[in-house]
Structure formats: C-alpha cells, structure tokens
Amino acid sequence: MPLRQLPLRQFALLLIFGLCAALASAQSNRQDPLPSWNEGTVKSTIIKFVQQVSTEGSPYFVPAAERIATFDNDGTLWAEQPLYFQAIFAIDQVNEKAADHPQWRQEEPFKSAITGDIAGIMATGMEGLGKIIAASHANLTADEFRTSVRHWLASARHPQTDTLFTDLIYQPMLELLQYLRAHDFKTFIVSGGGIDFIRVFSEDTYGIPPEQVIGTTSEAKYEVINGIPTIVKTPNIILVDDKDGKPVGIYRHIGRRPIFAAGNSDGDKQMLEYTTLPHGSDDQTPRLGLIIHHTDAKREWAYDRQSDIGKLDKALDESRQHNWAVVNMKKDWRQVFPKAR
Amino acid sequence: MPLRQLPLRQFALLLIFGLCAALASAQSNRQDPLPSWNEGTVKSTIIKFVQQVSTEGSPYFVPAAERIATFDNDGTLWAEQPLYFQAIFAIDQVNEKAADHPQWRQEEPFKSAITGDIAGIMATGMEGLGKIIAASHANLTADEFRTSVRHWLASARHPQTDTLFTDLIYQPMLELLQYLRAHDFKTFIVSGGGIDFIRVFSEDTYGIPPEQVIGTTSEAKYEVINGIPTIVKTPNIILVDDKDGKPVGIYRHIGRRPIFAAGNSDGDKQMLEYTTLPHGSDDQTPRLGLIIHHTDAKREWAYDRQSDIGKLDKALDESRQHNWAVVNMKKDWRQVFPKAR
Structure with a gap:
C-alpha cells in the first residue's frame, strides 16, 4: 500500500517513529564512547579489542560470561601522589587517635605520622606503612571502619590540589569502565590497597559494586554483639594483593582469567601477564593489557622508574614483548579529571 | 478515529499486536514461578517477600544492588547423602592415586578410603576427611584440578541412585534461583564445600558464575610454568566456610549483608542469623531465611538432629524465634529432582 493512502494520523505516527529510529541509530554510530581519549593507537586498540570480542560472528568473539576486566586502583583509576590516599587516611586516623597513645610520640613510624613528616614515614618502608595501616584499620567493626572512611572521603582534602580525594579519579578511565560494561564486560578492581577501604566508595565512584572489589585483605571474625x-x-593479613598476589586474588575471587587488565606499576606486572599470556599454543582468545604511564607533570604527576610510589620499570620494559598498550597520559588523555561538579 | 475507518491491513496488524500483548500479559500473570513447590505457607512467604522487595513504591522496596541471596550447596541445592559428594570425589581420587602411595594401605583414613569403608572414614572425623581432601586436592594446578572434577562429574555414579551426581540437584531450588534472578537478585553459593570444586559446575548446573561461589578455600600461588x-x-586452608566462617566468607567476597539466605544444617545457622537479624532497632529491611528440612525418605533422604552429615538441630530450634521458613521437603515439594533428560 503506497504511503499516501494512509490516513494522516497513521502517516504522521509512522513518520515520527521512523525519524526517531533513524536518529537513535545515527547517534549510536556517531557517538564517541571515549570522548576524553585523544585519537591514536591506544584508543583505536581499545575500541578494536572491544568490538572483536563482543561482536557475534567475529572470529574473536568471547561469550559475555568470560568478558572479565580487572583494574588496579591507585594510579590507574585515581591518583596516588604524593602518597597512596589510603596511607593519608591512615595517617589522619593515627593523628586522631594519638592522644590515647602517648608512646607514639617516641616511636616510628607514628612519630613521623604525627609530625606530618612523609619522608620520615617513607624511610620506615612498607613495614612502617603497614604498622600505620594496622593501627588505624584493625580491631574495628566493619561498620565502624566504613563510617570512618566515608567521613574522611567526604571532608579530607588532598595536600597539594586541595580537592576531595574522589575528585582525583580519571575521567578517561570512567569512560573506559562504562564502555566495557556497555559491551557486557564485568569490571573488577584488583588493588594492592585494602579491600574494605575501596569498597566504601567503589560503587558510587566507579560503578563497581563491593563484590567486584579485590584488594589486600585482613582476617575478620563474626560475632553477635548486643x-x-x-x-x-x-x-x-591473609592476602597481599600486589605482584604475585594479584593473580592469586583474581583466582580466589573470580575463579577465571580476565581478558582485559589495566595497571600502572610493577605491582601490576603479574596481573597483566596472567591476563594476556596465551594459555598454551592453541589459545587464540584476544587479550588486552593496558599500562597507564604518568607523563603529565602539569595536569597530574610525572613519574615512573625511580618513583617510590607507583614505580613503573620492569612492566614498562615488558610492555613491548607482550603488546601491552601504554597510555601516555600527556598525549592520550584529552582530559584527566572529571569536570568540577 | 473509529476502528472501522482503518484500512484492513492496518486493522489486522493492530489486532494481532493487541492479541499478542494481551496473551503475553495473561501468561505472565498466570504462570507459576515455582511450579515444583506445593501451595502453602512456605511458597507464599517466598513470593510475598520477593514481591515486597522488588516492587517500586512498596514500603519494603530494596534497591536491586542490595538484593543479595546466598545459598548453601550440600543438602540445599543438591543432595548430600550418604556422604558429601565432594568427599566421594576425594575418595575416588585417593583410590586412583593409591598405587603411588603403598603406605596408605596401613594408614587411616586412607586405608578405609581404599577399602570403601565409609563408616571407617567417618570414624576418623572431620580431620580424617580433611586428610583425604588435602591428598586429593592440593599441589595440583588449578587447571589439573578442574579437569579431574569435570571428568569425575561426567562419569561417576552415586552409590545408591546410580545417577550422575549433578542429577541430584533440587528442581524447586533451581526454580527459586531463577525466580530471584528474574527479580534482579544476585545469587551466590556459600558452602562449607571447596570453592574450587563447586566452581567447576556451578555455572552450568545452577546458573551461578564462579565469581559468585564462596566456599572453603585453600592457599594458592602464582607461577609462570613453561x-x-x-x-x-x-x-x-585460609577459610573454613562453615558456621562462623560463612558470615566471614560473605563479608570477604561480597562485602555486604544478604537479604535472603537458604541452608539446611547447623553449619548454616550463623549465615541465617547474619542475613536475617535486624541491624539495630531502626532496621526495617525485609529479610528471609529458609531452611530445607530433609523429611522425605521415599523420594530423597530423611535426617536431621542425629545425622553425621547435614545435622539440623540448633538451627531448627532457632527457626521459630527468627521466623525462618522451614521447607518440609515431603510436603512442600511437588517434585524433588529434575525430570530425567
């Protein structure tokens, strides 16, 4: 039946419907899923990978259930300078509790924590940081701990940028998380940081629910109190979720290998290997590893091989051999942090 | 515009569309989501709970992200008599390996395992069972272990029913899992059994992916081999996911409290408490605990307070106090196992 024989109202409705469908389709083809990423090799590698694994009929198609993506947190999803934000939280907690522990004024690393001497804390090494974290994190109920983290995140200010710490998340990575989820990836955090710390804000901040957060884990016990x-x-501590511990944490919590992983330091090297190395000579599964290289001293921080925090050395050397995509933050990111709200 | 003014083809299309919509709606209203459950208090309690928490505008509405449901496995999702199926697997593995371990012929619990003396194994207690499980499960790669479980599940037969072990899953529980997921619940297994064992079949058997399986967990290490x-x-072992260990396992893997839990033994008591006890006097969240009571000696097995396997005693006593719904398998389940395929 030719269109002109349709009653006017039917014709108008059909026309509107058709226009809407055409517009929606054009929109979805044209819309850039990663607007904060500059055009270049890294962006096109990501998009090609996601299209390949999620397009039915593609020789590289991966069933949705197997589309597991893991992200480091510090230096990968949010900043980590001049010190891991969780360590800053722990130092603040030590200061809040210092009045009840007068001996801390004579005892490292607490002495440096109380005087705000970050170099002094760093001189006590990871052992010292561990003591500060244990003193501020353990022997609390899960609810008490959650409340103290939530309060801190809502009020504490970064020592250099004077912003909330959650303002220092990376806009391009938020877009990447969203893009992967829109293609039925399940996105996980796999962090050397504390699992309980990250879970407080991961859902609101990254859209990653607590059950998809893996991190350094301490024992817990169950009691009915009042x-x-x-x-x-x-x-x-029952899992140090760093280096060798990352594949172990992934195995323990997810039970299958990711096909995508993103990190930024040597602490992520084993996760990137576990994710991207073929599982034998007949393994044709497409896999992508991404390294965030902090090259932008102006908009963020620039550091790699010599840094105490987020040292990127061996993983950078291995990136060519394993075809890991290295994000040059200065060049590849149009925008670093979300626009002020 | 009156219908009779529509051109015939438009009218026919509208009619067909309208009929389809009406049929689909009637179908979904009439369709019983739990056809293997007999009508009664337990079934209506489940349906009322699910409707309350998932209906927007309901005073008991719970956001989808918080709709966490946890299920014990042995005796709750599949049978567990005359011995946990994983223990039968372990005994079979010990027998396969016995030729390499001649000393086992003199040493309990291996001696009983090799002669097929289940009473003898049970006499060595949980410690004995633990030795058998360790001997058959540890120092394998994750892939080797997965392959051996997969092979066993595809071929081994239950000593009494002569069926595959995965034929002894409960049809009403499959329907319940499906019903909860259709209302945006995320379903988890929280089992005293081994996490790695259950993950081999949970996705195919229950539709529960490995990352939603929590169980007794042993250490693992990461290496690049060849x-x-x-x-x-x-x-x-770093988590005995039983009794007090169940809330700890839930906290570690999920990071928030479930609002629904199902179990069948005293090993599930703490998970049921953790799930259903109000979190303070202002906690109005609806919560449901379910206990499977094995009362059907004819179609399955009947056991509770005196049983070595799946002992249900204190949790049954507490069920009234906490309003846990007790499933009388004989009365509440129209069908126990899935129809033969």
Missing part, C-alpha cells in the same frame, strides 16, 4: 550480627576486622 | 601463567593449589 543482638546485632557483627563483623570485626582483625590485623592478620 | 611460559604459561599458572595457579597452583597449596594445602594451607
């Missing part, structure tokens, strides 16, 4: 079922955090 | 990134299972 009729309320309660989890109490205890100091014994 | 160029292949490899996880090796080691014997040290």
Whole structure:
C-alpha cells in the first residue's frame, strides 16, 4: 500500500517513529564512547579489542560470561601522589587517635605520622606503612571502619590540589569502565590497597559494586554483639594483593582469567601477564593489557622508574614483548579529571 | 478515529499486536514461578517477600544492588547423602592415586578410603576427611584440578541412585534461583564445600558464575610454568566456610549483608542469623531465611538432629524465634529432582 493512502494520523505516527529510529541509530554510530581519549593507537586498540570480542560472528568473539576486566586502583583509576590516599587516611586516623597513645610520640613510624613528616614515614618502608595501616584499620567493626572512611572521603582534602580525594579519579578511565560494561564486560578492581577501604566508595565512584572489589585483605571474625550480627576486622593479613598476589586474588575471587587488565606499576606486572599470556599454543582468545604511564607533570604527576610510589620499570620494559598498550597520559588523555561538579 | 475507518491491513496488524500483548500479559500473570513447590505457607512467604522487595513504591522496596541471596550447596541445592559428594570425589581420587602411595594401605583414613569403608572414614572425623581432601586436592594446578572434577562429574555414579551426581540437584531450588534472578537478585553459593570444586559446575548446573561461589578455600600461588601463567593449589586452608566462617566468607567476597539466605544444617545457622537479624532497632529491611528440612525418605533422604552429615538441630530450634521458613521437603515439594533428560 503506497504511503499516501494512509490516513494522516497513521502517516504522521509512522513518520515520527521512523525519524526517531533513524536518529537513535545515527547517534549510536556517531557517538564517541571515549570522548576524553585523544585519537591514536591506544584508543583505536581499545575500541578494536572491544568490538572483536563482543561482536557475534567475529572470529574473536568471547561469550559475555568470560568478558572479565580487572583494574588496579591507585594510579590507574585515581591518583596516588604524593602518597597512596589510603596511607593519608591512615595517617589522619593515627593523628586522631594519638592522644590515647602517648608512646607514639617516641616511636616510628607514628612519630613521623604525627609530625606530618612523609619522608620520615617513607624511610620506615612498607613495614612502617603497614604498622600505620594496622593501627588505624584493625580491631574495628566493619561498620565502624566504613563510617570512618566515608567521613574522611567526604571532608579530607588532598595536600597539594586541595580537592576531595574522589575528585582525583580519571575521567578517561570512567569512560573506559562504562564502555566495557556497555559491551557486557564485568569490571573488577584488583588493588594492592585494602579491600574494605575501596569498597566504601567503589560503587558510587566507579560503578563497581563491593563484590567486584579485590584488594589486600585482613582476617575478620563474626560475632553477635548486643543482638546485632557483627563483623570485626582483625590485623592478620591473609592476602597481599600486589605482584604475585594479584593473580592469586583474581583466582580466589573470580575463579577465571580476565581478558582485559589495566595497571600502572610493577605491582601490576603479574596481573597483566596472567591476563594476556596465551594459555598454551592453541589459545587464540584476544587479550588486552593496558599500562597507564604518568607523563603529565602539569595536569597530574610525572613519574615512573625511580618513583617510590607507583614505580613503573620492569612492566614498562615488558610492555613491548607482550603488546601491552601504554597510555601516555600527556598525549592520550584529552582530559584527566572529571569536570568540577 | 473509529476502528472501522482503518484500512484492513492496518486493522489486522493492530489486532494481532493487541492479541499478542494481551496473551503475553495473561501468561505472565498466570504462570507459576515455582511450579515444583506445593501451595502453602512456605511458597507464599517466598513470593510475598520477593514481591515486597522488588516492587517500586512498596514500603519494603530494596534497591536491586542490595538484593543479595546466598545459598548453601550440600543438602540445599543438591543432595548430600550418604556422604558429601565432594568427599566421594576425594575418595575416588585417593583410590586412583593409591598405587603411588603403598603406605596408605596401613594408614587411616586412607586405608578405609581404599577399602570403601565409609563408616571407617567417618570414624576418623572431620580431620580424617580433611586428610583425604588435602591428598586429593592440593599441589595440583588449578587447571589439573578442574579437569579431574569435570571428568569425575561426567562419569561417576552415586552409590545408591546410580545417577550422575549433578542429577541430584533440587528442581524447586533451581526454580527459586531463577525466580530471584528474574527479580534482579544476585545469587551466590556459600558452602562449607571447596570453592574450587563447586566452581567447576556451578555455572552450568545452577546458573551461578564462579565469581559468585564462596566456599572453603585453600592457599594458592602464582607461577609462570613453561611460559604459561599458572595457579597452583597449596594445602594451607585460609577459610573454613562453615558456621562462623560463612558470615566471614560473605563479608570477604561480597562485602555486604544478604537479604535472603537458604541452608539446611547447623553449619548454616550463623549465615541465617547474619542475613536475617535486624541491624539495630531502626532496621526495617525485609529479610528471609529458609531452611530445607530433609523429611522425605521415599523420594530423597530423611535426617536431621542425629545425622553425621547435614545435622539440623540448633538451627531448627532457632527457626521459630527468627521466623525462618522451614521447607518440609515431603510436603512442600511437588517434585524433588529434575525430570530425567
């Protein structure tokens, strides 16, 4: 039946419907899924990978259930200078509790924490940082800990930028998380930071629910206290989710290998290997590893091989051999942080 | 515009569309989401709970992200008599390896395992069972272990029913899992059994992906072996996911409290408490605990307070106090196992 025989109202409705469908389709073809990424090799590598694994009929198609993507947090999803933000939180907690622990004024690393001497803390090494974290994180109920982190995130200011710490997340990575999820990837955090710390803000900040956060984990015990079922955090660490610990954490929590991983330091090297190395000579699964290289001293921080925090050395050397895509932050990112709200 | 003024083809299309919509709607209203459950208090309690938490505008509405449901496995999703199926797997593995370990013929619990003396194994207690499981599960790569479980599940037969073990899953629980997921619940297994064992079949059998399986967990280490990134299972147990361990496992893997939990033994008591006890006097969140009571000696097995396997005693006593719904398998389940395929 020719269109002109349709009653006017039917014709108008059909026309509107058709226009809407055409517009929506054009929009979705034209819309850039990664607007904060500059055009270049890294961006096109990401888009090609996602299209390949998610297009049915593609020789590289991967079923949705297997589309697992893992992200480091510090230096990959948010900044980590001049010190891991969780360490700044821990130092603040030590200061809040210092009045109850007068001996801390004579005892490192607490002495440096109280006087705000970051170089002094760093001189005590990871052991010193561990003591500060244990003193501020353990023997609290899960609820108490969550409340103290939430309060800190809502009020504490970064020592250099004077912003909230959650303002220092990377806009391009938010877009990447969203892009992967729009293609049925399940996105996980796999961090050397504390699992309980990150879970407080991961859902609101990154859209990653607590059950998809893996991190350094301490023991916990269950008790009913005053009729309320309660989890109490205890100091014994059962997973250091860094280096070799990252593949172990992934195995323990996810139970299958990711096909995409992003990191920024040597602490992520094993996760990148575990994700991208073929599993035998007949493994044709497409896999992508991404390294964030902090090259932008003006908009963020520039550091790599010599840095105490987020040292990127061996993983950078290995990136060519394994075809890991290296993000040059200065060149590849149009925008670093989200626009002020 | 009156219908009779429509051109015939438009009218026919509209009619067909309208009929389809009406049929689909009637179908979805009439379709019983739990056809293997007999009508009664338990079934109506489940349906009322799910409707309350998932209906927007309901005073008991719970956002989808918080709709976490946890299920015990042995005795709750599949049978567990005359012995946990994983223990039968372990005994079979010990027998396969016995030729390499001649000393086992003199040493309990291996001696009983080799002669097929289940009473003898049970006499060695949980410690004995643990030795059998360690001997058959540890110091394998994750892939080797997965392959051996997969092979066993595809071929081994239950000593009494002569069926595959995966034929002994409960049809009403499959429907319940599906019903919850259709209302945006995320379904998890929280089992005293081994996390790595259950993950081999949970996705195909229950539609629960490996990352939503929590269980008793042993240490693992990461190595690159002949160029292949490899996880090796080691014997040290870091979570006994039973009793007090269940809330701890839930906290560690999920990071928030479920609002629904199902179990069948005293090993599930703490998970049921953790799930259903109000979190303070202002907590109005609806919560449901379900206990599977094995009462059907004819179609399945009947056991509770005196049983070595799946002992249900204190949790049954507490069920009234906490309003846990107790499933009388004989009365509440129209069908126990899936129809033969």
